[in-house]
Amino acid sequence: MTDIVLKDADPVLVDRIKRVADTRGWTMPRALQYLLEQGLHVYEGDGAVRFDNSEADVLQAAIAALEQVPDDPGYAAIGRVAKTDES
Template sequence: MTDIVLRDADPVLVDRIRRVAEARGWTLPAAMQYLLEQGLHVYEGDGSVRLDLSEADALQAAIAALEQIPSDPGYAAIGRVGPPAGG
């Protein structure tokens, strides 16, 4: 495998990479490889986001909970589109 050397990297970027590695229990080289691969997938692919199963389940549960909010003229109407005017 080819060694990758990151010279003159912004310290904030290096810290972010290090935090990802620590949070996942990865070595710094493993984190770099994973992050590069994922970044390439985004730029080479269609740009869609793919959630893992637990993230998808949590998002689905949140959407289902929001759909249960009863209609009212106040907060429940936020973000909802009403019927077209005059229709």
């Protein structure tokens, strides 16, 4: 595997990479590899956000739970569009 070397990198960028590595418990080389891979996926792809299966399942479960909130004049109406006679 090729070593990843950053020369003359902005100190703020280096600090951000270190924070990602520390948060995830990664070494700096692992963090750089991951960030480069993810960045390339964004630029090579169509830019659409994709969830892995577990993330998609959790999101669907959360949406389903919110859809089960009973109608009331307060909380349950948030984000809902009132039905009209035409709907």
